[in-house]
Amino acid sequence: MRSVSVQSRVLRVLRVVVIAALVVATVVPFVYMLILSFVRIDDLLREPLHVLPTLDRITTETYREVLASEEDGGYGFARFMRNSAIVAIGASALTVALVVPASYALTRLRFAGRSQVSWLFLAVYLFPTIIIAVPVFVGFQVLGLGSSLVGLVIAYVALTVPVSVHMLRNYLAGIPESIDEAAVIDGASRLQIMTRITVPLAMPTIMSTALYSFMIAWNEFLFALLFLSAKQDLWTVSLGLTRLADGQEVSKTVLMAGSVLLTVPIVILYGVAERALTEGLTAGADKG
Amino acid sequence: MGSKLRGFENRDGITLVTPVVLVVAAIIVIPIVWTVVLSFQDARYVDVARNGLFNELTLDNYADVLAAPAFWQALLTTVEYSVATTVGSIGVGLVAALAFRDRFRFRAPLRAVMLLPYVAPVVATTFVWQVALNPQYGVVNAFGTQVLGWEHPVNFLSSAPTALLTVIVYDIWRYFPFAFLFLGAALTGLSREIEEAAVVDGATPLQKFWFVVLPQLLPTVALLVLFRMVMAFNEFDDVYLLTGGAAGTQVASVRVFEQLTGSSDIGGASATAAVMAVFLGVALAIYLRLTAKQRES
Structure with missing residues (x-):
């Protein structure tokens, strides 16, 4: 004792x-x-x-x-922040639009290739982003999307989709299917079930999925570096900060202010949605 | 009506999933396949821009990769870095999860704060570390020389053994919240009854942890090891942003990046990436094999 x-x-x-x-x-x-x-x-x-x-x-x-913009003797972070916001909002909206129907199908419908789709998403993480980034960059150049925010949005969607599907699918699997069946008896179509029942029920998780992809897109660095290095007016905050830090001419305390501007939006969003986000990411983890 | 919906199930399912699959295929699967093809070609940017996939096939890239001492050095660095950050971040995460297990005042807000290194932008946090560790104006070296009596400021990020160590410490700092999050969730899911029974039987707190709690956490730990190893093995941002791959920190991804941007050797970079992916695949297969018994039981 x-x-x-x-x-x-x-x-x-x-x-x-x-x-x-x-x-x-x-x-x-x-x-x-x-x-x-x-x-x-x-x-x-x-x-x-x-x-x-x-x-x-x-x-x-x-x-x-x-x-302040370059014309006013500054470093243009206001514009970088606007670029980052455009990319992050675009990526998160597009991710949600793609992931909601896909997660619905993966939890509710039995169709050919269902299990293969899940494996495909897992396999994505086996390869370093760097080897994906280069062919994507070359391919996008051919399509004229190479040095553009649109190209970056598409790339970010692909990066966030696998985890987003995982989060949303775990949540949808917990909603009893009998609700869907009751709606079918009332004569609802598949689209009506999805938009009137599934989406409202899953709204909290959909929001945290959106936030997750917003944060990934806002924080991302490598794709921005490869896609946008040459185009200073399209730089995101992450890229702008590293480019300016590489030179000697910008003082470190000014760049610290830049780091704060890069970090604060993420901390605010995380503060608002911490609960939903962590629960979404660890869904299923407590079941072993 | 129900049977009618069932009848369209296959078609509807495929329709709803197709957009996501197309995006993932276009941005991830096709590039990976393309990389494998490029690794068998003597390709530079101009060749790829002109001929796309169709260049002469060769094994030269693989011969070059395997013959280069720098590649083996990068592989060794990657393994050291991956193992150290994986063990470190999961170890710290486990300690944190255990410390946060029982309720205390401010537990919820402090738990949220602990996840900050993981959610904050990597560019911002690496920059702060760089400034804090800088030999001229960093607070760490100022503290070391003025208070602790170091003779010289330490070049944390630009001299050989310390640079890799610093990167590893940074990554433990950045990723322990990830392990903390998952182990915390796993701890919440454990039933307390077995532990109470062990306490009644006279088990000390350490015995309770070792014989009751830890075995129940092992599946989560095993999964985290897998996650963290794969992520660390492919890590680029952290190392590139902190040291640029200098001073003995050139991990595989950074080497691939340098082959691409420095010498624009797409074929060589692709071959390096492919060889690394094979190493990772083999390591994963061995790991899954070794843990298979544990997962069954």
Whole structure:
């Protein structure tokens, strides 16, 4: 019995230490990012350890500089953010439009090739994105979609569809099929069942699927790099930030402001939908 | 009416699934097949633009790939990196999930905060790490030299053994939330009765964990190992953004990227990617074989 109580006491202390350490480790880099975005670059270079600026040294000039267009002496992040928003909204809308009917079919209908479709989606993850990106880029160039936001949207849809189908399908599988059957007896067609019954019932999961693909598209880097490097007016925030960070001419604190602008929309969306998103992703995981 | 719907089931199912399958096929399956074809061709960008799929077939790319010491080095780096980040992120994720198992004040908001490294844009987080670790103006080196008494600032991301270690630590930081999320869900699903019975029988907390909780988590752990290994093996963004593949961090994906953009050697890059995919496939087959018994029981 003694060892039980000793262990319990040690573990109770250890647990608090672990939680505190993990929270600090996850939060500190983001706090550092936020603080540096308000610091003047010469203050950072002079005193890198004094991270917290005194009140009179706080500046918002970094944000003005990073957001302003090139003509106004800035780096055009306002436009990058618009590009990212267009791509992410386009990708998430298109993903939902494709995934809802497909998930419905995969849970409700028995058709030729059903199981093969599921395997196809799994196989996608075996290959590095880099080997997919190059032929897609060459193919899109031929079709005239190479250096365009439309091409990027199509590529992102393909990247997010497999996980989105998985999330939505797990949810739909939990809705009793007898509801569909009751509607059939009332004379509803397949389309009516889908639009009037399945979609409203699955709305929370559909929203979290949309958010998931928005976040993937907003954060993505490699495709943007290959597709849009040459076209500065089409850069997304991720691409713009890395391109500007590669050179020496832009000060790091200005780029920190850029990082904050890149991160904040994702954190807000995640804050709104954390519950739905994590439950959607882990659906089925607790069943072993 | 019902039988009429059943009669159209096959047709409707195929109609509803086709758009998704077409997009996935066009953007993912065809490019993979194309890559395999290109790996047998001595192709540069111009050739591909002019002739598309139809260039002369050759095995030269594979001979070059297998004869290059840099390839074997990249393979070794990839394996070290994948194993270390997989073990590290799942280990930390498991510890985190256990610590968060029982209720405490602010559990829900703190749990949400812990997932930030995973959901935040990789470009932003790698940039913050780069700045924080910078030898001139980074807070880590400033702290090390001024408070801890380091003689010199450490070149975390640009000198040989530390660069790979730093990338591994970054990836453990970025991906432990993923393991935390899934192991947390698995822990919630466990019935507490067996554990209570073990406690009644006098099991210590560590015995309870080792003999009761951990065995029940093993299926989830096995699945996570599979996920993480595949993702880490194919990882590009994190390494490229942190070090650009310099200082002994050239993993396979970064090497493929450099073959493509540096020397525009599409054939060679495709062959490298294909060989890596074969290695990954073999490793997966062995892993599934080894864990097959466990999954049956």
